[in-house]
Amino acid sequence: MIKIAGRVTMNKAAQTYAKKGWPVFIDTFLDDLTCEVCKVAHKTAADFQRCTCVLCHGVYSATTDPDRIRDMTKYIKKGIICVRTGSASGLVAIEIVPPAGTRSGGHLEKAGLLPNTLTVLDGQVAGYLIYRHPGAGIRIRSGANRLGPGVHVHADGGYIPMPTSRSRKSGQKLAWLGDSPDRAIAPLHPRLLATLRDNIAA
Structure with a gap:
């Protein structure tokens, strides 16, 4: 650990x-x-x-x-x-940006599509939910609003800021939920993976 x-x-x-x-x-x-x-x-x-x-x-x-x-x-x-992010690190991050992202993310959570996972906090309500990338054979494109208004995806071709840095957006110091990067990283929900993947290599 x-x-x-x-x-x-x-x-x-x-x-x-x-x-x-x-x-x-x-x-x-x-x-x-x-x-x-x-x-x-x-x-x-x-x-x-x-x-x-x-x-x-x-x-x-x-x-x-x-x-x-x-x-x-x-x-x-x-x-x-x-x-x-992406296959280079094995990580996919879903960014919640209020106020629109709070509403969109709430709908996704209510549907059971955002399981508990390693999380970076950017202030009280914004942040990044970090999930496991499915592997090099599947590309998940990074992009804004891919899962609804204010819910951005950081995957292949992308990156996310990490603690102990300050956020470029809010100016606040980024922090881990639970004060550690050692929390288990959950896989993407199958429905989200089906929505987000671009292609599967032969």
Whole structure:
């Protein structure tokens, strides 16, 4: 069991997530940290993924390598720890954004489609419900309002911010429900998986 205890630095928190197999990168409140060389040289997702620069190409720089993570956190002192979602990490996050998301999420919960799972809180009513991705053979597209107004999906091609960072949206410090990232992660409800999946590889 991995817990974040003691004085929590950005590096310590990021390394904790990486040990769970979740690729992390450090975001900022700037639009793009990609260097000018990489902006010119790299044009495709495959290029971005092959790039070895520590901070270039945002989510594509996500890694579980402790040395690269240490370099990221040294370069950006007050960044936002982010975890890549989708098959890369085995995670799908359903984001509830009030006020519309509170109503939409309530309907989903009442229908039994949002089982209890690992949860990141962004304030009192907003947050991210984290579920297991079904695997590399199934693509789940990230997108806003995919499960109703104010209920966004972060999966393949996406990412979510993590504690102990501050939310870009609310400015509040993100926190784990239950104060730990060790809670069991539930699978997506079969009805939600049927709704969200894009295709199954042959």
